[in-house]
Amino acid sequence: MTSQAQPGLWPPSGPEIVFLLLGVVALGSALLVVTTRRLVHAALWLVVCFGALAGCYLVLTAEFVAWVQVLIYVGAIVVLLLFGIMLTRAPIGRSADLDSGNRWAAAVVGVATAGVLVSVVVSGFHTAYTPLEPGQGAAGTLGSSVFRTWVLPFEVLSVLLLSALIGAIALSRTDIGGRE
Amino acid sequence: MHIVYPVVVSALLFSIGVYGVLARRNAILVLMSVELMLNAVNLNLVAFDVWLRDRLHSGQVLTLFVIVIAAAEVGLGLAIVLAVFRTRRTIDVDRLRALSENAAGTDDESGDGDGGGDREGDRNGGGSRGTVASGGGEAAT
Amino acid sequence: MGRLLIALVAVPLLGAAALTMPAFRTRGRAVAFGTAVSGLVLALTLAAVAAFALPYGQDGPTGGGPDGGMRLQTDLPWIPGLDLRFHLGVDGISLPLVVLTALLTFLCFVHLTRHPPAGGRQRALVCTLLVLEVGMIGTFLALDLLLFFVFFEVVLVPMYFVIALWGGTERRAAAVKFILYTLLGSAVLLIGLLVVWAQAGTLDMVALAERRGAGMPRSAQILAFLAIGAGLAVKTPMWPLHTWLPDAHTEAPTVGSVLLAGVLLKMGSYGFARVAIPMLPEGAAALAPWLGALAVVGIIYGSLACLAQRDIKRMIAYSSVGHMGFVLLGFATLTPVGMNAALFGNVAHGLITGLLFFLVGAVKERYGTADMARLGGGMLGRMPHLGSLLTFACIASLGLPGLAGFWGEMLALLGAFRPAAGLPRPLFLVFMAVGGAGTVLTAAYFLRLLSRVTHGVHRAAPSEPEAAAGHGVVGARAVEQGVPARTAGEAAGIGGDERAGDAGEIGGTGETGQVGGTGGAVDVTAREWAAWVPLVVLIVLLGLWPKTLLAVTTPAVQAVFGPGMVVP
Amino acid sequence: MIAIVALIILLPFAAAVAGLLGAKVGTGRRGGGSRTESSGAAAGRRAAWFAITAAAASAVLTLWLALRPALDLPTGAASRPGGAGFWDSFLPGRVEGALTLIETGSLPISVSLRGDGLSVLTGILVVMVALAVQVYSVGYMRGEPRYPSYSAFIGLFTSAMLLVVYAGDLIVLYVGWEIMGICSYLLIGHWWEDRANSRAAVKAFLVTRLGDVGFLFGIFTLGMAAGSFRIDDVLRADIPTGTLIAATLLLLMGVAGKSAQVPLQTWLPDAMAGPTPISALIHAATMVAAGVFVVARLYPLFLGARPTLDVLAVIAAIGMLGAALAALAQDDLKRVLAYSTISQLAYMAGALAAGVRGAAGLAGLSGLSGLSGLSGPDVPYGPDLSEGDVVFGGIGPPGVHGLGEVGGDEAAIFHLLSHGAFKALLFLCAGAVIHHAGSNLMSRMGGLRTALPVTFWTMTIGFAALMGLPPASGFFSKNAVISVIEDSDGVVQPFLYGSALLTVGVTGAYATRAWLRTFFGPAQPRGEPQPEPLPEEPREEPLTEVLPGTAAHVSDGREAPRSMLWPIGVLAVPALLLGFTWPWVAGRGVMGSGVGWGSAMIDLVVALLGAGIVYALWRGDPVRDPARLLGPFRVPCERAFYVDTVYAALVARPMLRLARGVVRADERVIDGAVRGSGRAAIGLSGVVRLVQNGNAQLYVTGLVAGLLLIAVAAAVVLA
Known part of the structure; x- marks a missing residue:
């Protein structure tokens, strides 16, 4: 909530500076993910990006989310992606054709998206301010929220995860069901 | 913040x-x-x-x-x-263009189905389906 | 009493629903059930006729009405939010058509009991036909414009399936053309109805008809008449919106052709009598000369097209264009006699062309083709009964006095002789003269048909190359068609590969296909007699005693035009 | 009384229905190959009983009507709109009954019948000839498997003609008029195995139908002008002259069609393709008579429209001479008679066109009430009075009528009756001759005088009547016609009169030629099973070809069977004697009073002159055809002046070409537009389809871009 004594947008406070630096790292590494010519580098830059984002979460006092981010994204998903790169026998070195011919249209659309979104959020939230209070996103508070209020979606989600697992197995194994 | x-x-x-x-x-x-x-x-x-x-x-x-x-x-x-x-x-x-319309030249003729080319159109449609399926089969083997 | 009309719509619908039960999987039982249901509908229709014959004011609190007005009305809320009502009723304009519908459907089922069309799936066919009957009867009963439109549309889908599943070799293209063309017409019709709704603020057909266009500006009336007329003209069909008809008729199975010609075309012309002319009199007056012009062009054009046809079914389809031209000419005169002519012509055309399509279906079944050159003449010698009936039907169709076809044409010409006040009389005199020339052409092509098919000595069909060379497309088509007998293989082939079906066809040659070639063909069967004799009797009855129909329609028509418009 | 009239009409109809449905219960309606001979014969016998009983009953009832002193209503001006008819003294009064009134929304149609002297007179002719034909057919069509339908159609035909005769309403009349057309189609095409017969039948129907359309429009015009379709109302109505002319000209189209007048005469010679009794029925008593009858029925209207009568006169003048010349050149005996029918009908038309002398110039009908009528049987009426020297003012007050004036309608009906009798006789005789000779062609006949004595004598009577030799009926009736023509004062009178006189001579010539070539000269070898196929004409009666063994005609006996000879013999009586009874019919009481002796002599001389020339030629060389006197004219005459060719070139072929053009245009243009719209839609979709190249990224790009656009647009709109 906006408080009465709301500091101006500039100069940024300490946490904000940290956040912005982490944000720049995340954005830069994300840009490298989508532009690098090496597949494996892309995956590694993704690690950097996710890590920086985890830092951002920490600054925003969402500690638990930050750790989950590190554990699942950096720990699991990127590994999965690397396995994918490996299994599809992608070239490890530079490859010239990682971008499709659609690149310039994509760039235009991307820039336009950025323009629209940024202008919208800036115009919408340039006055929004909240002081950070540590402990808001601690494991305890979050855990009690998940297992009280959100327990049903949580359970549903676990079923979803299970079925996704089974689906992945079914899809990746050639000797199960499928084509005649 | x-x-x-x-x-x-x-x-x-x-x-x-x-x-x-x-x-x-x-x-x-x-x-x-x-x-x-x-x-x-x-x-x-x-x-x-x-x-x-x-x-x-x-x-x-x-x-x-x-x-x-x-x-x-x-x-x-x-x-x-x-x-x-x-x-x-x-x-x-x-x-991966399986979603595309079949670019084969015969497709245009299936258009005038009201003139009697309907069966032909069907055959073409079947044929195109066939090529997709058989292409997949080849790749799988 | 009002429940009677609901029953007319509900009985076939329930019948169709009942057919989904597995008990009807047994072969043949579905057709018997369909016959029973349509027979029940016919009985209900006759009950409605009996109720109609009661003096006015005796059919319950909701019925009654001024002389010539609506009878047996039932009026239930349908979609209250839009003020739509489930409003049914019957008067002298719709009653004959309802009876015609019920009769023709019943006769189709009677015919089906021994003459199933190629393509199997009898249960599905029965179900389809019953749904078709719901739509047809509902169209003639509806008194709410949107309800009318809904029933009008309900008919299309079953007819599409009848053509697409049980039709001839080119059935898919014909079915697609049929449904697209008529859907387009319906879209235009809907626009017109919406214009009426927007201008008048109500969809109640009785109220709209009583209002006679009061409160609607002339331009809006013309616009609405144009849209509604165009939509109905597709269905009627009016030249030049007719080209779906020959294809659909040629490819449809016998029952499909009979219902298509006998009833579906009437829905278009009924719309003129029920919607376009009573509700939009100024629009009608403005566009009547155009309507008349297109009608007479249709008469001549249809007749000429018939004169050069080789396929009998196609020829009869084109003859419908000519005959419906007379119906439209009757409407275009905007006189009571013209509308009487149109209504009479409707019923007569339904009976006669229904009979003709039955007969041609029988010919096709026996000879394996409907191509005149391949039939080879001499039918009176080989199948005297069939030939005689064909002669009778053709003579009836060419408008011979003493048979039903005459009165519609004669009265239409009489109407054109003195059209309504305000219409250009010299123009209508020209229409009359052209229409008269059309009757001669009509006679010419029907007699040519008789001469080529029933007269002469039967020869074996010309050898295939000769036929193909001599008769171009038609011959080739006939050759491709091969034999009429389709087996279960063809039925299976409908959904899947067409060629497999053809193979099944050839496999079935031995049973029925050869009958046409060897001369051992059977003459008219008992079921065919049963299906055809009522039509013959009615044609003769209406021809000799036109008062039976005119006495019913005249009060209603007078009510449409109001007492002031009666020509002394 | 009206019930009797209804019964007269309904009896043949009922017999026809019974014959069609009941004759072959269990075996079939029409001939089929599967039936056994005996059941076919039984069915034929049953059908014959039905048909003959009904025809006889109708005839008896008609005669009973005729012999009553008067019909229900007393004669009088009030009951007789449009003036008194010449038939008044024969059968005064009029009976009319309406069964019902059919509301049409416009003028109602009254289903009504009316009987009066004219109806009964014509009715007698119809039922008598019908009866004769039915009896004759029993022998003629022996063994014919389709006899039941044949006799039923004759019954239907008779019924339709009687409906025309007794109709009280023009629409009812039209119904009968058209049913006759279709019956003629069915009967002419009776031997449908031969394509040529079928074509002839179609032609007959179509040509008459063409006229009928005009006839129907004429009825509309009259009915609308008079405010009713009832004949009485129409006759009584005060119709403007312009309307009247238009209406009568339109009616004339139908008359020309049915009565085979120029230019719609071409169907009649071809109609000889039917069985010979049918020719007798159609061409003597019923169908062709209908046209003349209708004009006579509506005669007051025609009198009010002088231009129509002039047109009719021209038609008649051309028709009578042309047809007579064509008859002179024919080799086919039946075609000779057919052309002679056209010619004789043109006489009747000419008589009608002549009008009532003095009255013809009148525009209105008001003066007519006393013009054409003869007051009663006691009017002094002598031969000298009819000579044309009767002074007649024409515009006398009603009640002052011309003594001895023979009206055009009277002469026409008189000739109609006598022609009906002698032409039916001639046709039936010709049938007997053809039976015997096995061919229609006169070049294959000859010397039949001894082989067929009864036929010879009766046919001689017929030819004499045709030529107009006394004392046969034709002499009186033709003379009445010519007198009327002579006395008329129309614009085209000289032309008409000259043509009529000339035709008398030509008639004499062709009748003599046919008579001589059939019965005299050297006998030709008999037994040609089938006539030579003529290239462009329908072949006649392919009996032996079609029904081998079944059409067992008595070709080896001396004469035709008795059932054929009796009708011939009976018909010979009126053919010979009708002329003497006419004065009684017309109520004049004095024998031979219809004849102007002076002009009669001229006619006689001309006729004998024609006959003499032919005889002289024939004597010179009995084998060669006397038609050679026509010289280079012969071929055009034989081809009836190429009218058929002209029609084929001007109407039939362009029509067929047009039809093919329409079919092509329908496929290419109209349906082409429909298919074109479909194809255009598909083409457009093809363009759009290019975008659909399967690259999902492109799709998503488009999607996001679109989303952005929508977002921006929403923002702009909301801002």
């Missing part, structure tokens, strides 16, 4: 993800770009959760859910990519 900072970062991250999805040929890179977009959303959720001081912590909880779903999605996505790779020997998105 001014909300505008995380929100702008999130918007830019999302746009980068959009660019990646649209511009990258490799399916795994596309998946990575999707992850970027999901993370942009996560950042938004957390930022607004903090701003609105939600007592139920819906933003952060949803972020957790999104992360879980993203994991599932990557798992499934990779499985699909692998399946495609097995049948097509490639995971270049712009070369």
Whole structure:
């Protein structure tokens, strides 16, 4: 909530500076993910990006989310992606054709998206301010929220995860069901 | 904390993800770009959760859910990519054109079905289906 | 009493629903059930006729009405939010058509009991026909414009399936053309109805007809008449919106052709009598000369097209264009006699062309083709009964006095002789003269048909190359068609590969296909007699005693035009 | 009384229905190959009983009507709109009954019948000839498997003609008029195995139908002008002259069609393709008579429209001479008679066209009430009075009528009756001759005088009547016609009169030629099973070809069977003697009073002159055809002046070409537009389809771009 004594947008406070630096790292590494010519580098830059984002979460006092981010994204998903790169026998070195011919249209659309979104959020939230209070996103508070209020979606989600697992197995194994 | 900072970062991250999805040929890179977009959303959720001081912590909880779903999605996505790779020997998105209209020249004739070429049109349609299926079969073997 | 009309719509619908029960999987039982249901509908229709014959004011609180007005009305809320009502009723304009519909459907089922069409799936066919009957009867009963439109549309889908599943070799293209063309017409019709709704603020057909266009500006009336007229003209069909008709008729199975010609075309002309002319009199007056001009062009054009046809079914389809031209000419005069002519012509055409399509279907069944050159003449010698009936039907269709076809044409010409006040009389005199020339052409092509098919000595059909060379497309088509007998293989082939079906066809040659070639063909069967004799009797009855029909329609027509418009 | 009239009409109809449905219960309606001979014969016998009983009953009832002193209503001006008819003294009064009134929304149609002297007179002719034909057919069509339908159609035909005769309403009349047309189609095409017969039948129907359309429009015009379709109302109505002329000209189209007048005469010679009794029925008593009858029925209207009568006169003048010349050149005996029918009908038309002398110039009908009528049987009426020297003012007050004036309608009806009798006789005789000779062609006949004595004598009577030799009926009736023509004062009178006189001579010539070539000269070898196929004409009666063994005609006996000879013999009586009874019919009481002796002598001389020339030629060389006197004219005459060719070139072929053009245009233009719209849609979709190249990234790019656009647009709109 906006408080009465709301500091101006500039100069940024300490946490904000940290956040912005982490944000720049995340954005830069994300840009490298989508532009690098090496597949494996892309995956590694993704690690950097996710890590920086985890830092951002920490600054925003969402500690638990930050750790989950590190554990699942950096720990699991990127590994999965690397396995994918490996299994599809992608070239490890530079490859010239990682971008499709659609690149310039994509760039235009991307820039336009950025323009629209940024202008919208800036115009919408340039006055929004909240002081950070540590402990808001601690494991305890979050855990009690998940297992009280959100327990049903949580359970549903676990079923979803299970079925996704089974689906992945079914899809990746050639000797199960499928084509005649 | 001014909300505008995380929100702008999130918007830019999302746009980068959009660019990646649209511009990258490799399916795994596309998946990575999707992850970027999901993370942009996560950042938004957390930022607004903090701003609105939600007592139920819906933003952060949803972020957790999104992360879980993203994991599932990557798992499934990779499985699909692998399946495609097995049948097509490639995971270049712009070369997977099974969705396209059949570009064979006979297609135009199936248009005047009211003139009596209906059966022909059927045959063509069947034929095109056949080529797709047989192409898949060849790749699989 | 009002429930009677609901029953008319509900009985076939329930019948169709009942057919989904597995008990009807047994072969033949479905057709018997369909016959029973349509027979019940016919009985209900006759009950409605009996109720109609009661003096006015005796059919319950909701019925009654001024002389010539609506009878047996039932009026239930349907969609209250839009003020739509489930409003049914019957008067002298719709009653004959309802009876015609019920009769023709029943006769189709009677015919089906021993003459199933190629393509199998009898249960599906029965179900389709019953749904078709719901739509047809509902169209003639509806008194709410949107309800009318709904029933009008309900008919299309079953007819599409009848053509597409049980039709001839080119059935798919014909069915697609049929449904697309008529859907387009319906879209235009809907626009017109919406214009009426927007201008008048109500969809109640009785109220709209009583209002006689009061409160609607002339331009809006013309616009609405144009849209509604165009939509109805597609169905009627009026030249030049007729080209779906020959294809659909040629490819449809016998029952499909009979219902298509006998009832579906009437829905278009009924719309003129029920919607376009009573509700939009100024629009009608403005566009009547155009309507008349297109009608007479249709008469001549249809007749000429018939004169050069080789396929009998196609020829009769084109003859419908000519005959419906007379109906439209009757409407275009905007006189009571013209509308009487149109209504009479409707019923007569339904009976006669229904009979003709039955007969041609029988010919096709026996000879394996409907191509005149391949039939080879001499039918009176080989199948005297069939030949005689064909002669009778053709003579009836060419408008011979003493048979039903005459009165519609004669009265239409009489109407054109003195059209309504305000219409250009010299123009209508020209229409009359052209229409008269059309009757001669009509006679010419029907007699040519008789001469080529029933007269002469039967020869074996010309050898295939000769036929193909001499008769171009038609011959080739006939050759491709091969034999009429389709077996289960063809039925299976409908959904899947067409060529497999053809193979099944050839496999079935031995049973029925050869009958046409060897001369051992059977003459008219008992079921065919049963299906045809009522039509013959009615044609003669209406021809010798036109008062039976005119006495019913005249009060209603007078009510449409109001007491002031009666020509002394 | 009206019930009797209804019964007269309905009896043949009922017999026809019974014959069609009941004759072959269990075996079939028409001939089929599967039936056994005996059941076919039984069915034929049953059908014959039905048909003959009904025809006889009708005839008896008609005669009973005729012999009553008067019909229900007393004669009088009030009951007789449009003036008194010449038949008044024969059968005064009029009976009319309406069964019902059919509301049409416009003028109602009254289903009504009316009987009066004219109806009964014509009715007698119809039922008598019908009866004769039915009896004759029993022998003629022996063994014919389709006899039941044949006799039923004759019954239907008779019924339709009687409906025309007794109709009280023009629409009812039209119904009968058209049914006759279709019956003629069915009967002419009776031997449908031969394509040529079928074509002839179609032609007969179509040509008459063409006229009938005009006839129907004429009825509309009259009915609308008079405010009713009832004949009485129409006759009584005061119709403007312009309307009247238009209406009568339109009616004339139908008359020309049915009565085979120029230019719609071409169907009649071809109609000889039917069985010979049918020719007798159609061409003597019923169908062709209908046209003349209708004009006589509506005669007051025609009198009011002088231009129509002039047109009729021209038609008649051309028709009578042309047809007579064509008859002179024919080799086919039946075609000779057919052309002679056209010619004789043209006489009747000419008589009608002549009008009532003095009255013809009148525009209105008001003066007519006393013009054509003869007041009663006691009017002094002598031969000298009819000579044309009767002074007649024409515009006398009603009640002052011309003594001895023979009206055009009277002469026409008189000739109609006598022609009906002698032409039916001639046709039936010709049937007997053809039976015997096995061919229609006169070049294959000859010397039949001894082989067929009864036929010879009766046919001689017929030819004498045709030529107009006394004392046969034709002498009186033709003379009445010519007197009327002579006395008329129309614009075209000289032309008409000259043509009529000339035709008398030609008639004498062709009748003599046919008579001589059939019965005299050397006998030709008999037994040609089938006539030579003529290239462009329908072949006649392919009996032996079609029904081998079944059409067992008595070709080896001396004469035709008795059932054929009796009708011939009976018909010979009126053919010979009708002329003497006419004065009684017309109520004059004095024998031979219809004849102007002076002009009669002229006619006689001309006729004998024609006959003499032919005889002289024939004597010179009995084998060669006397038609050679026509010289280079012969071929055009034989081809009836190429009218058929002209029609084929001007009407039939362009029509067929047009039809083919329409079919092509329908496929290419109209349906082409429909298919074109479909193809255009598909083409457009093809363009759009290019975008659909399967690249999912492109799709998503488009999707996002679109989303952005929508977002921006929404923002702009909301801002």
